[in-house]
Structure formats: C-alpha cells, structure tokens
Amino acid sequence: MRIPENHPRAESLRIRERLVECLRRGIVVEQGLIAHGRGEAFDYLLGERTTIYAREAIRASVAMMLLADNPVISVNGNVACLCAGDVVRLASLINARIEVNLFYRSYEREKAIEMLLKEHGASMVYGVGDRASMSIPELMSERRRVDRDGIYSADVVLVPLEDGDRTEALVRMGKKVVAVDLNPLSRTAKSATITIVDNITRAMPLMVETAKWLKDEPRDRLNEILRSFSNARNLEASLAVIRGSVDDMYVEREREGREGGR
Numbered sequence: 001m002r003i004p005e006n007h008p009r010a011e012s013l014r015i016r017e018r019l020v021e022c023l024r025r026g027i028v029v030e031q032g033l034i035a036h037g038r039g040e041a042f043d044y045l046l047g048e049r050t051t052i053y054a055r056e057a058i059r060a061s062v063a064m065m066l067l068a069d070n071p072v073i074s075v076n077g078n079v080a081c082l083c084a085g086d087v088v089r090l091a092s093l094i095n096a097r098i099e100v101n102l103f104y105r106s107y108e109r110e111k112a113i114e115m116l117l118k119e120h121g122a123s124m125v126y127g128v129g130d131r132a133s134m135s136i137p138e139l140m141s142e143r144r145r146v147d148r149d150g151i152y153s154a155d156v157v158l159v160p161l162e163d164g165d166r167t168e169a170l171v172r173m174g175k176k177v178v179a180v181d182l183n184p185l186s187r188t189a190k191s192a193t194i195t196i197v198d199n200i201t202r203a204m205p206l207m208v209e210t211a212k213w214l215k216d217e218p219r220d221r222l223n224e225i226l227r228s229f230s231n232a233r234n235l236e237a238s239l240a241v242i243r244g245s246v247d248d249m250y251v252e253r254e255r256e257g258r259e260g261g262r
Helices: 010-024 030-045 052-067 077-094 107-119 164-172 187-191 200-214 219-227 231-260
Strands: 071-075 097-100 156-160 176-180 194-196
Touching: 010 030, 010 077, 030 077, 030 231, 052 077, 052 156, 052 176, 052 194, 052 200, 052 219, 052 231, 071 077, 077 097, 077 107, 077 200, 097 107, 156 164, 156 200, 164 176, 164 187, 176 187, 176 200, 187 194, 194 231
Parallel strands: 071 097, 071 156, 156 176, 176 194
Antiparallel strands: none
16 A cells, blocks of 8 residues: 555554554464554554653663663564564664564464564574473463573563563563553553653664663663663653643644634
C-alpha cells in the first residue's frame, strides 16, 4: 500500500503496514496487532513525541545496562519487526546478548525472528528451540522458558513491549528490568526498575545514540546518572503529560462547540 507523504498519520500507517507484513512472514501474531493498537492510543495522548521524561529514562536505562555484568535484550515478534536493526546495534554497543522470548511460542516463529535479527547483523541469538531450557519461577505462560546463558543468568534485562507478569517475576528473581511501555499505569511500567514511556520505534534509536556517547563514560559518572533517576517520579511526570493532553483536548472541544453555536 502506498501511503501519501502528507497524510497526517503517515508514520503510524507505515508502522501498521510493517506489522502486517511481519504477520505474513510468521514473525508477528494476530494478538500482536491488537497490542500495538492499544499502544497507539497512549502514543496519541503523548502527542506522538518523545518527552523529556522519556529521554531521562533512556539515559538512566543505558547507564544501567552499561554497568551490568550480563545485560540481555529480550525480543518478541513486534520488537523484531519494528526494531531489529536497533536491537542489534544497541546490543553491540552495550555488550548485551539478544534472546527471543514469546508468549505465543512456536519453533517456526522463533526461527523466523532469529533469521530477521541475523539479517540485521546479529551473530548469536539466544532462547531459540532447546536453548530455552530454563524456567522463570512462578510464571505459567510460555514466556517462562528462557535461555540459561541469556535471561536466566542476566542481571539487567531490557524488555520492550512486555507482559506485566514476567516483569514482576524477573524482579522477584533479583534482576533489574528496563521496560519500554506507552502506558505509565501498566503493571509492567510500575514493576520495572526503569520504565521508558515512549513508542519503541522512537525509544530504540535514541537508546542507540545514547549508548554511543555514554559507553566511554567512567563508571562513577554512570552511577551518578542512576542515582539521580527516580522511576516513580518519572512515571508520575509522564502521566501528567497525558493528563495535560486530555485536558487540552477537552478545552479545544469546548471552544469548538462555543464557536459552532454562534
């Protein structure tokens, strides 16, 4: 489908087309399209922009991953479809492993995601097939299956587009969790160590750029960035942006109503 460049929601439509194509390739499942639509609603309320609070969370997240001994980036179908190149670039910059982890799991889908990541330069992808031989305690979904050398042994896990129950389970295991979630009220957002309230298609490229200029910073500087960050305050500030957007919409509708009644 050709999308007009001057369409007011051209980028959003392009993303939808990519997801539909990935559905055809077996990378994304139908339920992933529904999840994306839910996120779009929150992105609309954010003004489809990366806020200063998301940028602060991105900086803290990258600092945390650079300080980690064994950082891992968890990838599902939507993440692979929309951000495969940025996932590989970020993993290289922060010396992280990449692991496929799926709620709707099949070997064919795991291999399709692995192939896509390798097309974008990944040399090794964890969590595929028999490699996902370990289990996250107290988690019953297929996302409990993880790689011994990946998520199971990680100290920091980046979980874009996450399920709240797995975030909670990873935290109970003593891991630090970085989440990318457009909904600041979700269980994921509230359970994660650091939550980036932003669209993953904007957040991941910014994480790559941030990693480029933070990777050579001394550990003291990275620790200082972390100490100055509060996830609770950041979530509240992000929620205030959404409230303000809703208030502005209400005021605009009231104004249009008054003018229309003249």
